[in-house]
Amino acid sequence: MAKAQFHKNQRVYVRPVGTWAVIERIVPQWVKDMDEPLRIHYDVGLGRDFAAKELETEEVSALSHLDPEMEEWHVVRVPNKWRSADECAGHPVPGTHPVVVTGSHEGGGWRVPGVEYDMTPDRVELQAKVIAAAPKMMVLLQRVADYARTNGENLPDELMNVAGDADMLLTGIMGPQA
Structure with a gap:
Protein backbone atom coordinates (compact mmCIF):
# COMPACT_ATOMS: atom_id res chain seq x y z
CA MET A 1 0.00 0.00 0.00
CA ALA A 2 1.19 3.50 -0.74
CA LYS A 3 1.04 6.72 1.19
CA ALA A 4 1.57 10.16 -0.31
CA GLN A 5 5.05 11.50 0.44
CA PHE A 6 4.37 14.97 -0.96
CA HIS A 7 1.34 17.26 -0.89
CA LYS A 8 -0.46 19.49 -3.36
CA ASN A 9 1.22 22.85 -4.01
CA GLN A 10 4.52 21.61 -2.55
CA ARG A 11 7.63 22.72 -4.44
CA VAL A 12 9.77 19.75 -5.49
CA TYR A 13 12.85 19.13 -7.60
CA VAL A 14 12.06 16.79 -10.52
CA ARG A 15 15.28 14.85 -10.98
CA PRO A 16 14.67 13.28 -14.42
CA VAL A 17 13.90 16.72 -15.88
CA GLY A 18 16.36 18.70 -13.75
CA THR A 19 13.99 21.47 -12.76
CA TRP A 20 11.84 22.69 -9.88
CA ALA A 21 8.07 22.33 -10.11
CA VAL A 22 4.96 22.54 -7.94
CA ILE A 23 2.77 19.48 -7.41
CA GLU A 24 -0.53 20.20 -9.12
CA ARG A 25 -2.29 16.91 -8.41
CA ILE A 26 -1.74 13.73 -6.44
CA VAL A 27 -2.66 10.76 -8.65
CA PRO A 28 -3.41 7.55 -6.70
CA GLN A 29 -3.60 4.22 -8.54
CA TRP A 30 -6.45 2.28 -7.01
CA VAL A 31 -7.00 -1.47 -7.14
CA LYS A 32 -10.39 -3.04 -6.68
CA ASP A 33 -11.15 -4.30 -3.14
CA MET A 34 -8.21 -2.43 -1.58
CA ASP A 35 -8.57 0.21 1.11
CA GLU A 36 -5.50 2.19 0.07
CA PRO A 37 -3.99 3.02 -3.33
CA LEU A 38 -1.38 0.67 -4.77
CA ARG A 39 0.86 3.51 -6.00
CA ILE A 40 0.90 7.26 -5.84
CA HIS A 41 2.16 9.47 -8.65
CA TYR A 42 2.43 13.23 -8.80
CA ASP A 43 1.36 15.58 -11.60
CA VAL A 44 3.73 18.55 -11.68
CA GLY A 45 2.60 19.94 -15.03
CA LEU A 46 5.52 18.60 -17.06
CA GLY A 47 3.63 16.24 -19.35
CA ARG A 48 3.72 13.04 -17.33
CA ASP A 49 3.21 11.82 -13.78
CA PHE A 50 6.27 11.23 -11.62
CA ALA A 51 6.92 8.67 -8.86
CA ALA A 52 8.02 9.83 -5.42
CA LYS A 53 11.56 8.53 -5.96
CA GLU A 54 11.92 10.93 -8.90
CA LEU A 55 11.11 13.96 -6.73
CA GLU A 56 12.83 15.58 -3.79
CA THR A 57 12.04 18.45 -1.46
CA GLU A 58 14.07 21.61 -0.99
CA GLU A 59 15.45 20.27 2.29
CA VAL A 60 16.79 17.14 0.61
CA SER A 61 18.01 18.82 -2.56
CA ALA A 62 21.43 19.53 -1.06
CA LEU A 63 23.57 16.43 -1.51
CA SER A 64 23.40 15.02 1.98
CA HIS A 65 23.12 11.39 0.98
CA LEU A 66 23.22 9.19 -2.08
CA ASP A 67 20.08 7.23 -2.80
CA PRO A 68 21.05 4.07 -4.73
CA GLU A 69 17.53 4.04 -6.17
CA MET A 70 18.23 7.33 -7.93
CA GLU A 71 22.00 7.21 -8.37
CA GLU A 72 22.29 4.78 -11.24
CA TRP A 73 26.00 5.17 -11.90
Missing part, protein backbone atom coordinates in the same frame (compact mmCIF):
# COMPACT_ATOMS: atom_id res chain seq x y z
CA HIS A 74 27.20 2.74 -14.53
CA VAL A 75 30.13 1.99 -16.82
CA VAL A 76 29.74 2.45 -20.57
CA ARG A 77 32.28 1.58 -23.24
CA VAL A 78 33.32 4.26 -25.70
CA PRO A 79 35.57 3.79 -28.72
CA ASN A 80 39.24 4.68 -28.47
CA LYS A 81 39.98 7.76 -30.54
CA TRP A 82 43.71 7.34 -30.26
CA ARG A 83 44.14 3.64 -31.14
CA SER A 84 42.37 0.99 -33.17
CA ALA A 85 41.30 -2.36 -31.71
CA ASP A 86 44.30 -4.03 -33.41
CA GLU A 87 46.77 -1.62 -31.81
CA CYS A 88 45.51 -2.35 -28.29
CA ALA A 89 44.76 -6.07 -28.47
CA GLY A 90 46.14 -6.53 -24.94
CA HIS A 91 43.53 -4.26 -23.34
CA PRO A 92 40.60 -5.83 -21.46
CA VAL A 93 38.15 -4.70 -24.18
CA PRO A 94 40.23 -3.80 -27.26
CA GLY A 95 39.21 -0.67 -29.12
CA THR A 96 37.25 0.84 -26.21
CA HIS A 97 37.78 2.41 -22.80
CA PRO A 98 35.45 2.84 -19.82
CA VAL A 99 33.48 5.97 -18.95
CA VAL A 100 31.52 6.09 -15.71
CA VAL A 101 28.19 7.86 -16.18
CA THR A 102 27.25 9.58 -12.92
CA GLY A 103 24.44 11.79 -14.15
CA SER A 104 21.08 11.30 -15.78
CA HIS A 105 22.59 11.98 -19.21
CA GLU A 106 25.10 9.70 -20.90
CA GLY A 107 27.54 12.62 -21.28
CA GLY A 108 28.18 13.35 -17.59
CA GLY A 109 30.63 11.50 -15.45
CA TRP A 110 34.21 10.30 -15.05
CA ARG A 111 36.72 9.82 -17.84
CA VAL A 112 40.41 9.03 -18.00
CA PRO A 113 42.96 10.40 -20.50
CA GLY A 114 43.89 7.97 -23.25
CA VAL A 115 47.58 7.94 -22.35
CA GLU A 116 46.78 6.96 -18.76
CA TYR A 117 44.47 4.18 -19.95
CA ASP A 118 47.17 2.84 -22.28
CA MET A 119 49.70 2.65 -19.42
CA THR A 120 47.48 0.71 -16.98
CA PRO A 121 44.21 -0.45 -18.58
CA ASP A 122 43.44 -3.04 -15.88
CA ARG A 123 43.84 -0.41 -13.14
CA VAL A 124 41.53 2.02 -14.95
CA GLU A 125 38.94 -0.73 -15.50
CA LEU A 126 38.95 -1.44 -11.75
CA GLN A 127 38.66 2.28 -10.96
CA ALA A 128 35.62 2.56 -13.23
CA LYS A 129 33.88 -0.36 -11.50
CA VAL A 130 34.65 1.02 -8.03
CA ILE A 131 33.37 4.49 -8.94
CA ALA A 132 30.17 3.06 -10.44
CA ALA A 133 29.53 1.07 -7.24
CA ALA A 134 30.29 4.03 -4.91
CA PRO A 135 26.67 5.06 -4.13
CA LYS A 136 25.74 1.54 -3.07
CA MET A 137 28.95 1.20 -1.05
CA MET A 138 28.18 4.45 0.78
CA VAL A 139 24.73 3.16 1.70
CA LEU A 140 26.33 -0.05 2.98
CA LEU A 141 28.84 1.92 5.06
CA GLN A 142 26.01 4.02 6.51
CA ARG A 143 24.04 0.88 7.41
CA VAL A 144 27.05 -0.64 9.17
CA ALA A 145 27.75 2.56 11.12
CA ASP A 146 24.07 3.00 12.08
CA TYR A 147 23.73 -0.62 13.18
CA ALA A 148 26.83 -0.34 15.37
CA ARG A 149 25.51 2.86 16.98
CA THR A 150 22.23 1.19 17.97
CA ASN A 151 23.58 -2.29 18.80
CA GLY A 152 27.12 -1.58 19.99
CA GLU A 153 26.85 -3.59 23.18
CA ASN A 154 26.03 -6.77 21.22
CA LEU A 155 28.82 -6.58 18.65
CA PRO A 156 32.33 -8.03 18.85
CA ASP A 157 35.20 -5.54 19.12
CA GLU A 158 36.46 -6.34 15.62
CA LEU A 159 33.08 -5.48 14.09
CA MET A 160 32.94 -2.27 16.16
CA ASN A 161 36.35 -1.34 14.68
CA VAL A 162 34.97 -1.93 11.17
CA ALA A 163 31.93 0.22 11.99
CA GLY A 164 34.22 2.95 13.31
CA ASP A 165 36.21 2.86 10.07
CA ALA A 166 32.96 3.08 8.10
CA ASP A 167 31.89 6.08 10.16
CA MET A 168 35.26 7.82 9.63
CA LEU A 169 35.05 7.25 5.87
CA LEU A 170 31.54 8.68 5.73
CA THR A 171 32.55 11.69 7.82
CA GLY A 172 35.49 12.29 5.50
CA ILE A 173 33.20 12.20 2.46
CA MET A 174 30.04 13.90 3.75
CA GLY A 175 31.27 15.88 6.74
CA PRO A 176 30.25 15.56 10.41
CA GLN A 177 26.49 15.28 9.70
CA ALA A 178 26.84 11.78 8.12
